[in-house]
């Protein structure tokens with residue numbers, strides 16, 4: 001008997017098979033949308049990836065499937081509604097997998113899955129108050145408060161990437177809202193934020209003498225690795241942008257802390273996992289106190305790394321009672 005965990009992200013879909021102790025015994029990742037946005041192709045590829053993993057293991061019976069997915073979701077119907085970071089909408093993942101594999105399928109927001117993974121297998125084993133934050137193409141979160149996973153009316157209780165960090169309406173988010181955290185420091189939007197800073201704060205002259213201009217004449221094409229590489233080479237503008245990023249991330253982390261009062265904030269996502277802590281995570285810890293009322297939490301990189309969502313999806317498949325009854329009927 002095995003459990004299946006699925007992590008649906010904007011760029012990658014990860015599938016894993018776990019034994020009855022939750023130990024991953026096989027996994028595979030595929031691109032979420034290799035071609036241009038056909039949700040049927042996406043579902044077919046997801047199914048065949050799971051099937052091939054099972055076939056290689058000669059696994060006979062699947063007990064349940066857990067899915068952590070980019071949102072927002074309609075948790076009741078197991079549908080990915082429309083996400084700011086994918087060009088497709090209304091993807092009926094839950095129903096499709098249920099029909100194909102004929103087992104219960106439990107689907108939650110990816111960061112909710114991550115915080116569940118953290119609680120069962122990672123940094124949250126010894127605390128009832130933990131928040132997970134992903135810094136990735138988008139910014140998202142999951143929260144456990146007093147041992148309760150937070151879901152909300154539709155399962156989207158912790159959409160922290162859309163916390164307003166700037167009510168001045170300078171930048172517009174992929175979701176359509178103004179001043180959202182994700183519009184500034186997410187992987188997808190860092191180029192637009194860089195352009196904003198160049199045009200409105202630091203000036204084009206500074207950009208032209210910066211190492212950053214070697215990557216692209218147009219600051220809106222700048223990516224995280226460019227800023228980090230330039231900062232490592234002591235580029236002044238890159239350092240200033242790193243400071244601006246840290247300031248906004250600190251406001252986001254502080255808001256999360258003021259709202260959920262966590263003991264631990266575990267951080268994942270490619271920006272946090274692939275860049276040096278002294279440029280991304282440490283400056284957040286240094287600046288967070290200017291925005292805090294609550295006691296500062298421990299801020300750390302998730303020990304589960306890239307597997308954090310998938311581990312949560314497995315934990316969910318094994319412990320479906322975590323999901324409130326209203327979403328399971």
Ligand SMILES: [Zn+2]
Nearest residue numbers: 162173175180
């Ligand atoms: Zn938004």
